[in-house]
Amino acid sequence: MTKLYAVTRGSKLNKVLPVIFTALILALAVLPKFLAIPYQVKLVQAFILIILATMWNLLAGFGGLVSIGQQAFIGIGAYALVYLADVQGLNPFLALALAAAISGIFAFPLSFLVFRLSGGYFAIGTWVIAEIIKLFVVQVKTLGGGSGISLAAFSGMGRETRIAAIYWSALAAIFLTLLSTILLMRSKLGLALTAIRDDQTAAGVLGVNVLRNRRAVFVLVSVGFGLAGGLIAMSNLRVQPDDIFSVNYSAIMIFMVVIGGLGTIEGPIFGAILYYFLQDRLKDYGTWYLIILGLLGIAIVSLAPEGLWGWISRNKFSLFATKYRVSQTSKEEGA
Amino acid sequence: MIWTNAIIQGLLTGGLYALLACGLSLIFGVMRIVNLSHGDFSILAAYGVVALAMHTNLILAIVLVLPVMALLGYLLQRGVLNRSLSKGALAPLLITFAFSIIIQNILLQVFSSDNRSVQSGRFASMSFKITKNLQIGALPLFTFIVGVLLTLGLHYFLTYSRVGRALRASSDDPGAADLVGINNKHIYGIATAIGLFAAGIGGVLFGMRTQFAPSFGPIALIFAFESVIIGGLGSLWGTLIGGIVLGIGQSIGAQIQPSYGVLAGHLVFIAILILRPQGLMPKQKGK
Numbered sequence: 001m002t003k004l005y006a007v008t009r010g011s012k013l014n015k016v017l018p019v020i021f022t023a024l025i026l027a028l029a030v031l032p033k034f035l036a037i038p039y040q041v042k043l044v045q046a047f048i049l050i051i052l053a054t055m056w057n058l059l060a061g062f063g064g065l066v067s068i069g070q071q072a073f074i075g076i077g078a079y080a081l082v083y084l085a086d087v088q089g090l091n092p093f094l095a096l097a098l099a100a101a102i103s104g105i106f107a108f109p110l111s112f113l114v115f116r117l118s119g120g121y122f123a124i125g126t127w128v129i130a131e132i133i134k135l136f137v138v139q140v141k142t143l144g145g146g147s148g149i150s151l152a153a154f155s156g157m158g159r160e161t162r163i164a165a166i167y168w169s170a171l172a173a174i175f176l177t178l179l180s181t182i183l184l185m186r187s188k189l190g191l192a193l194t195a196i197r198d199d200q201t202a203a204g205v206l207g208v209n210v211l212r213n214r215r216a217v218f219v220l221v222s223v224g225f226g227l228a229g230g231l232i233a234m235s236n237l238r239v240q241p242d243d244i245f246s247v248n249y250s251a252i253m254i255f256m257v258v259i260g261g262l263g264t265i266e267g268p269i270f271g272a273i274l275y276y277f278l279q280d281r282l283k284d285y286g287t288w289y290l291i292i293l294g295l296l297g298i299a300i301v302s303l304a305p306e307g308l309w310g311w312i313s314r315n316k317f318s319l320f321a322t323k324y325r326v327s328q329t330s331k332e333e334g335a
Numbered sequence: 336m337i338w339t340n341a342i343i344q345g346l347l348t349g350g351l352y353a354l355l356a357c358g359l360s361l362i363f364g365v366m367r368i369v370n371l372s373h374g375d376f377s378i379l380a381a382y383g384v385v386a387l388a389m390h391t392n393l394i395l396a397i398v399l400v401l402p403v404m405a406l407l408g409y410l411l412q413r414g415v416l417n418r419s420l421s422k423g424a425l426a427p428l429l430i431t432f433a434f435s436i437i438i439q440n441i442l443l444q445v446f447s448s449d450n451r452s453v454q455s456g457r458f459a460s461m462s463f464k465i466t467k468n469l470q471i472g473a474l475p476l477f478t479f480i481v482g483v484l485l486t487l488g489l490h491y492f493l494t495y496s497r498v499g500r501a502l503r504a505s506s507d508d509p510g511a512a513d514l515v516g517i518n519n520k521h522i523y524g525i526a527t528a529i530g531l532f533a534a535g536i537g538g539v540l541f542g543m544r545t546q547f548a549p550s551f552g553p554i555a556l557i558f559a560f561e562s563v564i565i566g567g568l569g570s571l572w573g574t575l576i577g578g579i580v581l582g583i584g585q586s587i588g589a590q591i592q593p594s595y596g597v598l599a600g601h602l603v604f605i606a607i608l609i610l611r612p613q614g615l616m617p618k619q620k621g622k
Contacts, residue, residue, distance in 0.1 A: 120369020294437040
């Protein structure tokens with residue numbers, strides 16, 4: 001009696017879903033023709049949240065690097081966008097792409113510094129780096145010092161055109177980040193990261209270069225954080241050091257990822273959407289809203305650490321075919 | 336003379352940072368948890384003293400608040416944090432970060448975002464004249480002495496007392512500690528109780544020296560963290576030295592230009608991270 005097993009990636013569901021996703025993206029792309037401006041603005045905010053959650057999850061859920069200082073790269077992206085578009089006079093959309101790249105370039109040398117720390121001290125170390133970058137930015141007069149700087153690049157554009165343009169940029173950004181996340185998790189780096197997530201020591205023994213893979217993911221997500229920062233600057237039309245380098249971004253990202261499901265691609269997306277509706281509903285309650293988020297976060301970590309997506313999927317299916325699974329193809333053979 | 340003065344003031348400030356940091360260091364040493372809400376507990380204690388001192392005198396307020404901090408630490412450890420220890424490194428980090436957000440916003444709700452300070456009357460402005468240009472404030476000196484005494488006290492407590500030995504045993508090998516009859520969960524509770532007691536002392540003295548608001552927890556945490564890293568992980572004396580080095584760095588930076596103080600402290604931290612990542616006084620192996 002031998003049992004036959006097969007290693008597969010995805011299921012029938014994952015053959016249908018790409019068609020649905022393509023249709024969804026096309027529908028979202030033509031939306032500005034039909035949707036009122038305030039709703040477009042809301043969608044841009046939701047897109048930014050999904051990008052942030054996806055990037056933080058890639059870093060913490062797959063890279064095992066819990067950081068509370070990624071606002072450093074959000075800030076670098078935002079300031080780089082304003083600098084390139086206003087001071088250098090570049091096309092704002094080109095500036096957005098460059099801002100994301102600049103954020104990644106900053107991340108590389110900084111990784112050597114923060115990777116000297118591990119675990120919780122890594123988390124605070126990244127935060128200190130974000131504070132230091134903020135203190136330097138405040139000293140720069142070209143960037144508006146402590147009071148911040150406004151984005152003037154869109155001033156010649158009508159409100160409707162501007163918001164549609166920002167909407168499309170955000171849509172392109174979320175499409176690119178999600179697509180590259182899925183491709184990344186299907187690649188060799190993704191496999192290495194999954195191994196590191198499950199057991200760092202075992203992965204090292206199997207020949208995975210833990211440090212190099214972590215550095216790669218740290219730099220890659222910083223590109224994503226820079227992109228999100230650039231989009232935040234575009235939609236707010238203003239960057240202020242205390243806001244853009246605020247540790248609240250980390251709090252929000254952690255909340256979205258934990259509530260949605262850490263270490264899955266789907267979880268953070270659902271977490272971000274859930275958070276979006278929660279903040280929309282609860283923002284009138286001021287400080288109570290953050291207290292509730294904190295309590296909810298503790299409850300989820302303690303009682304349902306697999307998060308919302310883990311609870312829905314029960315690890316039986318996924319929307320994006322990234323994981324390999326072993327399944328039994330036939331019950332018995334040769335009987 | 337200006338520089339001697341800057342160094343002495345920095346040294347005294349270092350005592351305060353050591354107070355803010357030693358609980359962080361102890362909690363990490365015993366449970367490998369980095370308490371991201373450590374600074375917020377310091378500020379919470381300072382607010383507690385401010386609120387009580389309105390009805391009674393300062394000393395009584397402090398004497399009442401500090402045991403409450405310890406009790407709070409014990410209850411949070413046994414009620415919430417102990418459960419998270421088995422769920423990997425991420426869970427305690429997320430939970431303590433959530434504590435931080437909850438404490439900050441409760442303080443904001445109760446006390447608003449206005450600056451407060453712990454009023455210590457004449458004591459705050461008293462100073463000793465050493466030479467013509469050199470004065471030492473009574474409060475900074477007192478803070479420094481408390482910092483040294485607390486480090487000394489913790490050192491002797493961990494080395495010689497029964498509970499201290501149990502703490503070290505749980506830290507070295509929780510499994511073996513369990514075998515010889517140590518209740519690890521209780522010991523972890525005691526570690527956090529001591530940690531928050533120390534955080535409370537640091538917070539109250541911090542609140543006597545400068546004004547504070549609910550949002551000051553994170554900066555207290557960052558200074559504490561930098562002291563721990565500069566001094567070297569796992570060493571209480573290292574944390575004291577780290578605090579002093581950080582204090583002197585900030586004070587020299589502020590002497591160059593007032594707004595450079597905090598930044599100079601950060602740069603000292605970065606320099607240590609590059610040149611001596613194990614810290615100035617790392618815990619020796621096999622000890």
